[in-house]
Amino acid sequence: MSGSDQFLDVSIWREQDGDGHFQQFAVPRRDNQTILDVVAWVQQQCDPTLSYRFACRVGMCGSCAMMVNGAPRWTCRTHVQKVAEDNHLQIAPLRNLPVIKDLAVDMDPFFDKWVAADAVFEPSQTRHDPMAPIDPQDPMRVAASEAIECINCAVCYAACDVVAANPDYLGPAALNRSWSLLNDSRDAGQAERLKAVSAEGGCHNCHAQQSCARYCPNELNPTVSISGLKRATAKSVFSWGK
Amino acid sequence: MLTLRLYMAQRLTALIMAPLTIGHLAVMIYAVQGGLSVAEILARTQGSLAWFLFYGSFVLAVSVHAAIGIRVILYEWLGVKGVMLAGLSWSLCALLLGLGGRAVWAVTFAGAGA
Numbered sequence: 001m002s003g004s005d006q007f008l009d010v011s012i013w014r015e016q017d018g019d020g021h022f023q024q025f026a027v028p029r030r031d032n033q034t035i036l037d038v039v040a041w042v043q044q045q046c047d048p049t050l051s052y053r054f055a056c057r058v059g060m061c062g063s064c065a066m067m068v069n070g071a072p073r074w075t076c077r078t079h080v081q082k083v084a085e086d087n088h089l090q091i092a093p094l095r096n097l098p099v100i101k102d103l104a105v106d107m108d109p110f111f112d113k114w115v116a117a118d119a120v121f122e123p124s125q126t127r128h129d130p131m132a133p134i135d136p137q138d139p140m141r142v143a144a145s146e147a148i149e150c151i152n153c154a155v156c157y158a159a160c161d162v163v164a165a166n167p168d169y170l171g172p173a174a175l176n177r178s179w180s181l182l183n184d185s186r187d188a189g190q191a192e193r194l195k196a197v198s199a200e201g202g203c204h205n206c207h208a209q210q211s212c213a214r215y216c217p218n219e220l221n222p223t224v225s226i227s228g229l230k231r232a233t234a235k236s237v238f239s240w241g242k
Numbered sequence: 243m244l245t246l247r248l249y250m251a252q253r254l255t256a257l258i259m260a261p262l263t264i265g266h267l268a269v270m271i272y273a274v275q276g277g278l279s280v281a282e283i284l285a286r287t288q289g290s291l292a293w294f295l296f297y298g299s300f301v302l303a304v305s306v307h308a309a310i311g312i313r314v315i316l317y318e319w320l321g322v323k324g325v326m327l328a329g330l331s332w333s334l335c336a337l338l339l340g341l342g343g344r345a346v347w348a349v350t351f352a353g354a355g356a
Contacts, residue, residue, distance in 0.1 A: 165318035166243060204249035205314075233246050234253070 005029065005087060008080065010038055012050065013092040015099045022090070035068050035075035035083070039091060039103065052103035059217065062153030066103050067092040072158035074151075074217040095158040096171075110154050113170045118196035119177035122189030132186045144183035147176050147225050149218045156212035156222055168201035172212035172222030175203050179225035182232060194236050203229040243317045243327075248310050255307035262300040287349045294350040301342030309335035 008029050011022040025042050036054055043050040054064035059077040066075050068083050069090050080089065097105035114120070125132065134141055156172035157163055163171050178197050181187050197203045206226045213221040244252075273283060287293045313331040316322040322330060 162318070168243065198246035200243055200245055202245070204244040204246060230249070234250060237246065237250055 007087075008038065008084065009088045010042065011088070011090045012039070012042060012103070013099075014050075014102050015093070016101055020099065022092075029080070029087075033080045035066070035073060035078045035080060035089070035091065036064050038080060038089065039066075039075065050103070051101040060151060062151035065094055065153040065155045065158070067095055067158065072155040072215050074153055074155060077217065094154055096160065096163045097154065097158070105154075107154065110157055110171070110173070111152075113174040113201075114177060116196065116199075116201070117170045117174035117178045118189060118193040119174050119181060120189075121181060121184070122187050122192075124186055124188035134185065138185075140183040140185060143228065144180045147180035147183075147220060147222075149220060150176060151218060153217065155215050155217055156220075159211035159215040161209055161211060162205055162207055166201070166205055169205045170197070170201050170203070172206075172226065175206070175229055176212075176220065176222040176225040178203075179228050182229065194233050197229050198233045203233065206230075244310070244314060248313070252307055252310040255303040258299060258303040259307060262296065262303070265296065266300070284349060284353075288351075288353060290350055294346060297346045297350075298343070301339065301346055304342060305335045305338040308338055 006029055007026040010025045010027045012025060013020055014023045015021075025046055027038050027041050030037070036057065039050070039052050040054075043052065052064070052066070054076060055061040056063075057076045059074055062074070064075045065072060067073075067090075068075065068078060069085055069088075071083075072094060073083065075091075083089070091103065093099045093103050093105045097107065097110060100106050136142075136145070150173060152173065154173065156176075160169075160172055162169050175197060178193055182190060182193055187193075203226045206223065208223050208227070210221075210223045213223050216222070309331045312334055313327060316330055317327055
C-alpha cells in the first residue's frame with residue numbers, strides 16, 4: 001500500500017432535525033475491513049455523536065443497512081475492498097425512509113407496510129391441534145421456502161425505484177412476505193391477504209425492474225414473489241362466485 | 243398507482259390488442275403486396291360490419307390501455323394525484339376513443355350510403 005492507500009477517504013452523511021450534509025473522514029484501511037467497521041471506527045475514534053444502527057454484526061439481524069457509494073448494502077457483511085471506488089466511500093442513510101439522525105432511519109413506514117400487506121401469519125389451528133404435516137417437496141411449500149430467508153433489512157425497499165416514485169407502494173419486502181404466507185397451507189387469511197395486496201399501493205404497481213433482486217443480500221427475488229401475487233390476484237378475479 | 247381493477251383492464255386490453263395488431267400488420271402487408279389502391283381498400287371497408295368491429299375494438303382497447311399507462315406515468319413522474327389524475331386519465335381515454343372512433347367510422351360507414 002502507498003501512503004494515500006493506507007487511509008480511506010470516507011464521506012458520511014450527518015443529519016439532525018432535517019439539516020444534512022456529508023462530512024469527510026480519513027479512516028485507516030485494514031485487511032478484511034467491512035463498511036460497518038469503518039462507521040464504528042469513525043464513531044469510536046473521531047465523533048462519538050455519530051448515530052447509526054447495528055446489532056448482530058454477522059448478517060442476521062438486518063439492522064445495519066445503509067447506502068454505500070449510492071447502493072444499498074448490509075454494511076456488516078460488505079467488505080470495503082469490494083465497494084470502495086478509488087479509495088473513496090460515501091456512506092448515507094437508506095433511501096426511501098425518513099432519517100432520524102445521521103445514518104439511522106425511521107423503519108416505521110417500512111414495517112407499517114408489512115401490516116398493510118397483511119404479511120402476518122393468520123393461524124388456522126390452535127396449539128391444541130396436532131402439528132400440521134408439511135411436505136417440503138410440495139410446490140406451494142417450495143415457493144414459500146424460496147421467499148422466507150428475508151432478514152427485514154430494507155435493502156430492497158431502498159433499492160426500489162417504484163417506492164421512490166410512489167410512496168404508497170407497499171414495497172418488495174412486505175409483498176415478498178405476503179407471497180410466502182400465501183403459499184403457507186397453515187394460513188387462514190388468504191382472501192384478506194389478496195385484498196390487501198390488490199389495493200392502491202399493492203403488488204400491481206411493481207414494474208419488475210428487479211433492483212430488489214439485484215441488491216438483496218440474501219439473494220432472494222422479491223420480483224418473482226410479486227409476480228406470483230399478480231397471478232394469484234388475477235386468478236381471483238375469474239374465480240368470483242366459486 | 244394501479245389497483246387490481248386497473249391492472250386487469252390494462253392486461254385484458256393488451257390481450258385484445260395483440261391479435262388485432264398482428265391482423266392489422268397482415269392486412270397491411272397483403273394490401274401493399276397486392277398493390278391495392280386507396281379506392282380499392284375503401285371499397286372493401288365501406289359498409290363492412292366486420293372491419294368496423296375489428297378496428298373499433300382495437301380503438302376501444304387502445305384507449306383504455308394507453309390511458310392507464312399514462313396515468314401511472316402522470317402519478318409516478320409528475321406527482322399528479324386525486325381528481326386531476328382521474329380527470330386527465332379519462333380525458334386521454336376519451337380523446338383516443340374520439341379520434342380513433344372517428345377514423346374507424348370514416349372508413350367503414352361514413353360514406354357507405356354515398
